[in-house]
Amino acid sequence: MFTITRLARQFSLSRSTLLYYDRIGLLRPSGRSRANYRLYTAADRRRLERICDYRRTGMALKDIEAILSSDMEGTATKLLEKQLGALNAQIALLRRQQQIILQLLGSGRLKAVGSGLNRDKWVALLRAAGMSDDDMMQWHVQFENLFPDDHQAFLHSLGIPKDDIAQIREASHNASSPPPSNPETDTRL
Amino acid sequence: MFTITRLARQFSLSRSTLLYYDRIGLLRPSGRSRANYRLYTAADRRRLERICDYRRTGMALKDIEAILSSDMEGTATKLLEKQLGALNAQIALLRRQQQIILQLLGSGRLKAVGSGLNRDKWVALLRAAGMSDDDMMQWHVQFENLFPDDHQAFLHSLGIPKDDIAQIREASHNASSPPPSNPETDTRL
DNA sequence: ATTGACCCGACTACAGGTTTACAGTTTAGG
DNA sequence: CCTAAACTGTAAACCTGTAGTCGGGTCAAT
Numbered sequence: 001m002f003t004i005t006r007l008a009r010q011f012s013l014s015r016s017t018l019l020y021y022d023r024i025g026l027l028r029p030s031g032r033s034r035a036n037y038r039l040y041t042a043a044d045r046r047r048l049e050r051i052c053d054y055r056r057t058g059m060a061l062k063d064i065e066a067i068l069s070s071d072m073e074g075t076a077t078k079l080l081e082k083q084l085g086a087l088n089a090q091i092a093l094l095r096r097q098q099q100i101i102l103q104l105l106g107s108g109r110l111k112a113v114g115s116g117l118n119r120d121k122w123v124a125l126l127r128a129a130g131m132s133d134d135d136m137m138q139w140h141v142q143f144e145n146l147f148p149d150d151h152q153a154f155l156h157s158l159g160i161p162k163d164d165i166a167q168i169r170e171a172s173h174n175a176s177s178p179p180p181s182n183p184e185t186d187t188r189l
Numbered sequence: 190m191f192t193i194t195r196l197a198r199q200f201s202l203s204r205s206t207l208l209y210y211d212r213i214g215l216l217r218p219s220g221r222s223r224a225n226y227r228l229y230t231a232a233d234r235r236r237l238e239r240i241c242d243y244r245r246t247g248m249a250l251k252d253i254e255a256i257l258s259s260d261m262e263g264t265a266t267k268l269l270e271k272q273l274g275a276l277n278a279q280i281a282l283l284r285r286q287q288q289i290i291l292q293l294l295g296s297g298r299l300k301a302v303g304s305g306l307n308r309d310k311w312v313a314l315l316r317a318a319g320m321s322d323d324d325m326m327q328w329h330v331q332f333e334n335l336f337p338d339d340h341q342a343f344l345h346s347l348g349i350p351k352d353d354i355a356q357i358r359e360a361s362h363n364a365s366s367p368p369p370s371n372p373e374t375d376t377r378l
Numbered sequence: 379a380t381t382g383a384c385c386c387g388a389c390t391a392c393a394g395g396t397t398t399a400c401a402g403t404t405t406a407g408g
Numbered sequence: 409c410c411t412a413a414a415c416t417g418t419a420a421a422c423c424t425g426t427a428g429t430c431g432g433g434t435c436a437a438t
Binding site: 099 | 246248256269273279290294
């Protein structure tokens with residue numbers, strides 16, 4: 001049994017949002033405490049989880065309710081939900097990358113770019129924008145996948161030696177992150 | 190020079206939206222006709238293009254204005270914007286896939302799934318949900334990448350012969366995921 | 379000069395929240 | 409036990425971004 005703020009925090013939502021969901025009947029707490037506090041059960045929590053999954057797709061709340069209230073079962077449904085979640089995860093990843101770009105664009109720190117921007121300064125910039133090492137690797141992977149030529153040119157413009165460039169680009173290929181499955185190395189089949 | 194509705198249509202926006210952008214100062218037409226009609230120049234159009242690119246990331250309009258009004262130049266900026274656009278396109282692609290899933294989930298047609306669902310019915314289902322042949326290929330690629338085992342099991346459950354399954358999965362691997370592509374379709378968040 | 383397709387500004391409505399206001403409740407520390 | 413902080417409740421106002429409606433003006437072509 002969770003109180004409203006507790007539950008909200010588990011999903012990084014605000015209390016107000018859950019109040020709202022209660023008001024519109026999308027997620028009603030299964031019980032109330034003696035003092036009339038909302039009490040959410042584990043089942044409620046599960047429902048909220050699905051709500052959030054659907055919400056991430058941009059679906060309207062009333063449509064979500066429609067789907068949820070026509071409680072379907074079946075393999076296909078489960079599969080589709082799984083796929084939906086996976087797509088959500090992938091999108092979230094790309095979104096994070098975008099966030100970083102936006103931070104860079106918004107920070108105004110790019111003014112210094114025309115002048116001597118070298119590898120260290122660039123790394124510092126990305127770090128300041130909240131990038132972890134993993135994020136940076138991801139960045140290179142994306143960059144390499146989307147615009148190999150620009151990637152090359154960019155690395156060169158940072159004054160990074162040829163050999164290092166080749167290495168980074170090589171690594172970017174092997175890591176091929178979000179769509180994994182290099183048939184060579186994929187053991188899952 | 191474009192009038193307001195003309196320009197709006199080029200970006201699949203409503204006239205109201207551009208009126209709003211004008212009101213808040215995000216996008217002011219560079220001129221007015223004799224009859225006081227708003228007249229947008231090519232430069233205005235370019236600005237709107239950037240606005241839409243940023244908008245697709247979920248950024249608030251005032252933040253977009255902040256970025257746009259600190260008119261930056263430079264290679265890094267251009268590169269970042271390009272990357273941003275590419276991420277937008279990728280996300281749009283994934284979102285289209287999600288839309289299809291949501292349609293399937295919402296159509297209630299899945300109730301029939303427990304019973305005899307075969308290849309033809311499944312294809313008809315997907316087609317009814319607005320999937321083109323390309324979309325279906327993409328679907329297999331995604332499915333194979335994310336859950337190879339489930340993909341196999343699923344194809345098998347449709348009563349598809351072994352050889353055909355192997356072929357589909359093989360194709361899914363070779364196709365990889367599609368590169369840049371055009372940023373045509375999208376909706377808000 | 380009428381028709382149809384535009385435009386104007388001003389307004390309303392909507393989703394999906396968020397904020398504010400104010401009162402009652404729980405809980406942790408001293 | 410007392411008190412302060414941190415919670416809870418309801419209700420209503422507010423916010424952003426967008427779509428739609430209104431009465432009226434404009435314009436090109438027939």
